[in-house]
Amino acid sequence: MAETLRLGSWAAAREALRHRDLRQGLYDEGRALMDGVVVNLHGGPHTERRRLENRLFRRDTFAYWEAELIPVLLRETLATHRADHPDVDIVPVVRHAMLRLAACVAGLDIGADTADFLRLAGLMTRLASASTVVHATGDKTTIVADGLAALDEFKSAFLAPAWARRETLIQDVRAGKRQESDLPRDVLTLLLAARADHDLSSGDIEREVAYFPWVGSHSTSIALVHALHHCFEADARGPGLIDALVATPELLQRFVHESLRLHPASPEAVRRAVSDGQLPTGERFAAGDTVVVDMFAANTDKAVFGDDADRFDPTRTIPVGVTPWGLTFGSGFHACLGQELAGGLPPGQSDGDRLFGAITVMISTLLTAGAQRSTRHPPVRDERTTRPVWRSYHVVFEDHVARERNPS
Ligand code: HEM
Numbered sequence: 001m002a003e004t005l006r007l008g009s010w011a012a013a014r015e016a017l018r019h020r021d022l023r024q025g026l027y028d029e030g031r032a033l034m035d036g037v038v039v040n041l042h043g044g045p046h047t048e049r050r051r052l053e054n055r056l057f058r059r060d061t062f063a064y065w066e067a068e069l070i071p072v073l074l075r076e077t078l079a080t081h082r083a084d085h086p087d088v089d090i091v092p093v094v095r096h097a098m099l100r101l102a103a104c105v106a107g108l109d110i111g112a113d114t115a116d117f118l119r120l121a122g123l124m125t126r127l128a129s130a131s132t133v134v135h136a137t138g139d140k141t142t143i144v145a146d147g148l149a150a151l152d153e154f155k156s157a158f159l160a161p162a163w164a165r166r167e168t169l170i171q172d173v174r175a176g177k178r179q180e181s182d183l184p185r186d187v188l189t190l191l192l193a194a195r196a197d198h199d200l201s202s203g204d205i206e207r208e209v210a211y212f213p214w215v216g217s218h219s220t221s222i223a224l225v226h227a228l229h230h231c232f233e234a235d236a237r238g239p240g241l242i243d244a245l246v247a248t249p250e251l252l253q254r255f256v257h258e259s260l261r262l263h264p265a266s267p268e269a270v271r272r273a274v275s276d277g278q279l280p281t282g283e284r285f286a287a288g289d290t291v292v293v294d295m296f297a298a299n300t301d302k303a304v305f306g307d308d309a310d311r312f313d314p315t316r317t318i319p320v321g322v323t324p325w326g327l328t329f330g331s332g333f334h335a336c337l338g339q340e341l342a343g344g345l346p347p348g349q350s351d352g353d354r355l356f357g358a359i360t361v362m363i364s365t366l367l368t369a370g371a372q373r374s375t376r377h378p379p380v381r382d383e384r385t386t387r388p389v390w391r392s393y394h395v396v397f398e399d400h401v402a403r404e405r406n407p408s
Pocket residue numbers: 017024026038039040050102105212215216217219220223264265269270327328329330331333334335336337338339341342343
């Protein structure tokens with residue numbers, strides 16, 4: 001009978017995520033939406049897809065987005081939410097700002113129509129819930145059926161026009177009427193152009209393009225709100241801290257990485273054994289077994305992060321060879337493609353401009369604008385999922401605070 005092996009030590013967790021005989025298992029219950037999606041592929045097909053998409057995830061592009069695009073997207077999104085309420089729930093604001101970016105990466109042509117954009121955001125929330133149904137607390141059959149209905153609506157309302165436009169551009173390039181450099185740099189264009197060579201069905205392309213907007217926006221916004229919470233908590237204990245965070249992005253990025261370590265996006269990674277095997281740390285598994293990696297336990301392993309591993313301490317010393325965010329971006333062949341976009345790079349690893357990551361850049365933008373925790377609306381946890389998530393987190397923006405934080 002198939003068994004379940006639970007892993008909580010850093011070393012075993014890391015080895016399991018890198019083991020070639022263990023395939024992705026987190027999306028089995030949401031397979032109708034996740035079949036053929038990169039994070040759900042295994043072996044040769046996964047390597048092939050990853051190699052193809054990796055071309056889009058370039059450090060020079062991220063550096064440009066950090067400097068020019070992300071603060072603007074956030075300020076614009078914030079302006080639309082601030083217009084109606086003095087207390088702003090920051091959860092949808094950062095999610096929508098990041099969704100605009102992730103939708104571009106996916107290959108959707110998002111215009112200026114707010115109602116249209118909110119419709120996309122609603123569809124992405126339904127797709128995210130259905131794809132990660134394994135962690136849902138509600139009725140799972142209903143959630144998956146709702147996800148499939150959302151996918152259909154997404155296909156007709158958003159994907160079909162983007163698809164048609166790119167097909168025409170690709171035909172034009174093939175006919176010599178345009179340069180290849182005229183093509184958009186996004187997942188949809190890449191997959192359509194490589195369709196025949198990689199034997200991709202329309203369904204594969206649809207599900208893959210539907211995956212990027214929610215995976216890019218939901219995990220990043222959830223992580224951002226956790227990190228912002230730590231900033232406010234630390235400031236409450238030592239007033240003036242936020243001024244230092246605004247002035248020193250390196251320090252703010254340390255806060256973000258430490259927060260990422262303590263709040264992995266998914267509490268568990270799940271793998272299924274495709275054959276009998278053994279981890280270098282000794283644990284054995286048989287074909288068909290399930291391997292559950294407790295991400296929080298691995299990220300707070302005292303042997304690696306010290307006796308106070310479960311405490312938030314952005315000054316902690318991280319051992320050589322260990323990532324400051326722990327395993328929160330995964331490890332090995334499925335390691336997050338958006339890691340550098342969301343989290344930047346630790347000191348000393350950027351070739352040109354220092355990459356701080358979207359989370360640090362967005363928190364810095366919010367704090368610089370004078371964001372403070374609302375006293376009228378305390379933060380609320382989300383009870384609809386076993387994932388530890390803030391359902392709402394209200395902040396207020398005070399002009400005099402913004403002036404104090406930006407004395408020049
Ligand atoms: C704080 C933000 C984020 C976190 C914590 C996060 C976390 C993760 C984790 C843990 C995995 C590996 C899953 C596994 O091994 O089972 C993963 C994979 C992935 N992530 Fe992220 N992610 C984030 C942001 C992003 C962004 C911004 C994008 C793209 C716009 C993205 C795209 C992907 C993709 C495409 C994969 C699949 C890679 C593969 O299977 O080869 N992620 N992410």
